Amino acid sequence: MRDDIILCGVGGQGTVLASRLLSTAAMRRGVPVKAAETIGMAQRGGSVTSHVRIGEGVSSPLVGRGGANLLMAFEPAEAVRQLAYVRQGGTVVVSNRPIVPVSAVTGGPTYDLDAIMGYLEQRVDNLVVVDADAAAAELGSSRVLNVVLLGAAIRSGAISLDADDIREAISIRLPERFWELNLRALDWAH
Amino acid sequence: MHIEFLMGNEAIALGALAAGVNVVAGYPGTPSTEVLETVAKRGSNRTYMEWSCNEKAAMEVAAGAAYTGARALVTCKQVGLNVAADPLMSLEYVGVKGGLVVMVADDPGPISSQTEQDTRTFAQFAKVPVFDPSSVEEAYAMVRDAFELSEREATPVFLRATTRVDHGYEAIEVLDEAEWQTHQAEGFVRDSSRWVIFPRLSVANHAKIERRNERLSRELAASAYNRVVAGGEQRGVRRGVATHGINYAYVREALGGDCELPVLKVGTPFPFPEDLAIEFLRELDEVLCVEELDPVIERALLQACGKHGLSVRIRGKLTGDMPPSGENTVDSVRAALAAFVGESLPKAPETASPQLPVRPPVLCAGCPHRASFYAVKRAMRGKKTVYCGDIGCYTLGNAQPLDMVDTCLCMGAGITVAQGIFHVEPDTTCFAFVGDSTFFASGITGVINAYYNQADLTVIVLDNSTTAMTGHQPHPGTGRTMMGESVQPVSIESVLRGIGLNVVETVNPFDHKLAVKTVQRVSAEPGVKAIIFKSPCAMLERPKAQSSVDSNACIGCGRCIRELGCPALFFGDGKARIDASQCNGCTLCEQVCPVGAISGGEKL
Missing domain, CATH: 3.30.70.20 (Alpha-Beta Plaits)
Structure with a gap:
C-alpha cells in the first residue's frame, strides 16, 4: 500500500479535517503515515495544501512534483495551482464551485472558470468533477464538501483506502452528532 | 508505550510532559503555538502553564522556576526569541538548576514571519546548546534529552524545529501517561554568588561555558542525533552530503532508498560535533551542504577543514550551489543533488496554464478590523495621514481595497514608529493600530513613551477579545488563564487612563456612523489619545443572521x-x-x- 495524496483549497474549507480522516483511516489499517499541513496566516482565505503520505519507505512528509497519485481539490483554481504535483495517470477530484478572491475584483488577475475547468479536462487523465452546489443543496449543508470529495475519491479507486476505512475514521475523529450528516456526505453522488 | 498520530509540536509537548516538566510558559506565534496548547490539553494539573504577556516574561518565569530546581519549558517563534534575548543571554551566564528547554520554531520561507533568522546561529551567539530535529519522532526524543543535558550541564538548552517538523505529522511511539517521569523541585536555595549576575561572576562563568562547550562538542559527536549514513562505492571524485532538520528527509527522499552518497546528518549544530565531521570529511573530496536559513554546517565544515588542514571542497550557500534564502523543497533538493553529481534531471514539460487569481490571506467576512479600518479611512478622507500597523490579523488591513497599513515592523512597534514620524512631520495626523494581545505584549511601553515625550497621535486599539491570528489564545484582557481560572481581566481603557491619557473612547466599529464621528473628534484632540474599537473576533461568534x-x-x-x-x-x-x-x-x-x-x- 502506497498513496501520496495532496489536498488543496482555500483557508477555511476544511482540508485539514479531510487530511486527518485519511491519516486516521491509514493508521487503523496499521500502515505508516506522514502528513504536512498549512497552518498560519494562509488559513485566512489564502491557498492551503495538505500532504498525506501513506505506506512504507517514506522519508519526507511532503510529496515532490509529479509524485501524487491523488489530488483532492476543494476549488478549481487551486486544482490548477497544484496540478504539477500529480503524477502521470494520477487522479484529480475537484469541486466545481469557484471561490473568487477579493483580489480578482479589485484589480488583480481575474477568475476565468471556463478556462480553468477546460484546462483540467484537457490535462488530467482521470478527472472527477464534483457538483458542490448540488451536494450542498441535497445534503442541506455546504460544510461537508470535504467528506463529499473524500467519497468521490474513494469511489474513483485512486487510492487503497475504502469507504469503510473512512467511515471508521469519521466515528473516531468526529463527535457523534455529526456522524449521520458526514456518512451521508461520504455516500453522496450526483 | 503506544502509537499516536501526532503533529511535531504535539510530540514536543508530550516529550516535555514525559520528562516531568513542571512549568511551561510561552507566547503564541506560528509555527510554535501548538506546543503549549497541547500541554494544556494533555498535561495534568501538576504542570503550571501560562500564555505570558510576551516571550521575555515567559523566559523569566521559566528561569525563576528553573532556579528552584523545577523543569521548565519556554515556547516561542524565532522572532519571539528576540524579545526574550535579554534574559536568555544573561541566563546562560548564570545557569539553571532544574532543566530549562527553550523551544523555538524557525520559519524558513518565511511562511508566517517577519524574518528568516536561524536559531542555530542564535545558539552560537548565546553559547547555548541546540537540538535540531529532522522528524516528529526525533523531536519527541530530543525534548527529553534536552532536559537531561540542561540539568546535567546547568545551562538552558534550545530545541529548535522548523515549520515542516513543527507542522508535520507522523504516527510515532510515545510513552503512556503512567510512564511519564515525575520531577520534584528542590526549592530555591539562597546563594547570591550564584543567582546574582555581576561582572565578576560573568567573567568566571564565561570561561567555564567555553570549556564546557568544547567538551560538549566532543561528547555530542557520539550522539545518535549526529551520524554518518554510509554511501555506496564511488569512482573518481568522492562526494558526500551534509544536512540537518527536515532537509535530511528531503535528501533521503532524493537519494532513494539505497543512498549512494554518504550523508552527514547534524542534530546538534552547536556545539558542533567536529570529531564526527572530520571522520566524514577524511573520506571525501567534495561535500554539498543542504541547509535552510544560515549556512551553519557549511561554515563549521570550512572551519574544520582549515583547522585540520583537510583539502575538501565545501559547497553550499557560500559557493552559490544552494539558494541563500527561502525554504527548500523535495524538488529543489533533488535538483541541487543532481547538479552536485553532474546529472541533469528530465525537465517537466511546460504547458501554458490559464491565468490564476492570486489568493493572499484576507480579513475574514465579518471581521471587526475591516469595520475599524474603514471607519478611520472614511473619517480621514483628504487629510495627510500615516497609518502605523502592527503584528496580528490586522496586518492584513494593508491589502486593497482597505490599504490602511503604511508600516509594520515588529510586535508593539506601531505606536513608537508613529511617534518617530510625528517628531519629524508634526503636520501629519499619525495613527497607530494595535491589537489587544499585542497591546499587552509590548504596546503599553510605547504608549507611555509617546505620552511622556509629548507626541501627538491616535492609538487605535483593535480589541477583538482574543489572540486571533494564532488561533484564539487568551491574554490578560480576556479574564481566562491557561490554568482554567476565571480572573479579573486587565482593562485596556483603565491602563490607558492610568498612563494619563485624557481621551479614551470605546466604540463598536460596526456602528459605522458613530465610529467615523468618533475618529474625527478624537484625532483632533491634542497629545496622545486612544479609541478602543471593541467587537469580538468573527470566528468566535456564530452569525445571528446573514445579510x-x-x-x-x-x-x-x-x-x-x-x-x-x-x-x-x-x-x-x-x-x-x-x-x-x-x-x-x-x-x-x-x-x-x-x-x-x-x-x-x-x-x-
Whole structure:
C-alpha cells in the first residue's frame, strides 16, 4: 500500500479535517503515515495544501512534483495551482464551485472558470468533477464538501483506502452528532 | 508505550510532559503555538502553564522556576526569541538548576514571519546548546534529552524545529501517561554568588561555558542525533552530503532508498560535533551542504577543514550551489543533488496554464478590523495621514481595497514608529493600530513613551477579545488563564487612563456612523489619545443572521465590493451578491450601500 495524496483549497474549507480522516483511516489499517499541513496566516482565505503520505519507505512528509497519485481539490483554481504535483495517470477530484478572491475584483488577475475547468479536462487523465452546489443543496449543508470529495475519491479507486476505512475514521475523529450528516456526505453522488 | 498520530509540536509537548516538566510558559506565534496548547490539553494539573504577556516574561518565569530546581519549558517563534534575548543571554551566564528547554520554531520561507533568522546561529551567539530535529519522532526524543543535558550541564538548552517538523505529522511511539517521569523541585536555595549576575561572576562563568562547550562538542559527536549514513562505492571524485532538520528527509527522499552518497546528518549544530565531521570529511573530496536559513554546517565544515588542514571542497550557500534564502523543497533538493553529481534531471514539460487569481490571506467576512479600518479611512478622507500597523490579523488591513497599513515592523512597534514620524512631520495626523494581545505584549511601553515625550497621535486599539491570528489564545484582557481560572481581566481603557491619557473612547466599529464621528473628534484632540474599537473576533461568534442583496434594488454600482474587500461579497450578473457560506451578518455592507439594497444582518 502506497498513496501520496495532496489536498488543496482555500483557508477555511476544511482540508485539514479531510487530511486527518485519511491519516486516521491509514493508521487503523496499521500502515505508516506522514502528513504536512498549512497552518498560519494562509488559513485566512489564502491557498492551503495538505500532504498525506501513506505506506512504507517514506522519508519526507511532503510529496515532490509529479509524485501524487491523488489530488483532492476543494476549488478549481487551486486544482490548477497544484496540478504539477500529480503524477502521470494520477487522479484529480475537484469541486466545481469557484471561490473568487477579493483580489480578482479589485484589480488583480481575474477568475476565468471556463478556462480553468477546460484546462483540467484537457490535462488530467482521470478527472472527477464534483457538483458542490448540488451536494450542498441535497445534503442541506455546504460544510461537508470535504467528506463529499473524500467519497468521490474513494469511489474513483485512486487510492487503497475504502469507504469503510473512512467511515471508521469519521466515528473516531468526529463527535457523534455529526456522524449521520458526514456518512451521508461520504455516500453522496450526483 | 503506544502509537499516536501526532503533529511535531504535539510530540514536543508530550516529550516535555514525559520528562516531568513542571512549568511551561510561552507566547503564541506560528509555527510554535501548538506546543503549549497541547500541554494544556494533555498535561495534568501538576504542570503550571501560562500564555505570558510576551516571550521575555515567559523566559523569566521559566528561569525563576528553573532556579528552584523545577523543569521548565519556554515556547516561542524565532522572532519571539528576540524579545526574550535579554534574559536568555544573561541566563546562560548564570545557569539553571532544574532543566530549562527553550523551544523555538524557525520559519524558513518565511511562511508566517517577519524574518528568516536561524536559531542555530542564535545558539552560537548565546553559547547555548541546540537540538535540531529532522522528524516528529526525533523531536519527541530530543525534548527529553534536552532536559537531561540542561540539568546535567546547568545551562538552558534550545530545541529548535522548523515549520515542516513543527507542522508535520507522523504516527510515532510515545510513552503512556503512567510512564511519564515525575520531577520534584528542590526549592530555591539562597546563594547570591550564584543567582546574582555581576561582572565578576560573568567573567568566571564565561570561561567555564567555553570549556564546557568544547567538551560538549566532543561528547555530542557520539550522539545518535549526529551520524554518518554510509554511501555506496564511488569512482573518481568522492562526494558526500551534509544536512540537518527536515532537509535530511528531503535528501533521503532524493537519494532513494539505497543512498549512494554518504550523508552527514547534524542534530546538534552547536556545539558542533567536529570529531564526527572530520571522520566524514577524511573520506571525501567534495561535500554539498543542504541547509535552510544560515549556512551553519557549511561554515563549521570550512572551519574544520582549515583547522585540520583537510583539502575538501565545501559547497553550499557560500559557493552559490544552494539558494541563500527561502525554504527548500523535495524538488529543489533533488535538483541541487543532481547538479552536485553532474546529472541533469528530465525537465517537466511546460504547458501554458490559464491565468490564476492570486489568493493572499484576507480579513475574514465579518471581521471587526475591516469595520475599524474603514471607519478611520472614511473619517480621514483628504487629510495627510500615516497609518502605523502592527503584528496580528490586522496586518492584513494593508491589502486593497482597505490599504490602511503604511508600516509594520515588529510586535508593539506601531505606536513608537508613529511617534518617530510625528517628531519629524508634526503636520501629519499619525495613527497607530494595535491589537489587544499585542497591546499587552509590548504596546503599553510605547504608549507611555509617546505620552511622556509629548507626541501627538491616535492609538487605535483593535480589541477583538482574543489572540486571533494564532488561533484564539487568551491574554490578560480576556479574564481566562491557561490554568482554567476565571480572573479579573486587565482593562485596556483603565491602563490607558492610568498612563494619563485624557481621551479614551470605546466604540463598536460596526456602528459605522458613530465610529467615523468618533475618529474625527478624537484625532483632533491634542497629545496622545486612544479609541478602543471593541467587537469580538468573527470566528468566535456564530452569525445571528446573514445579510442578503435585494437584486431588484441593487444598482450594481459595486461600492460594497470595492470599498470593503469582504470575501463574502462578489459580482454576479452585474449585481452584488453575498456568499452565504461566508457571510457573518456584520451589516457593514448594509451601511455602505448607497441605495439600501442589502439587509438582514444583525450584528449591532
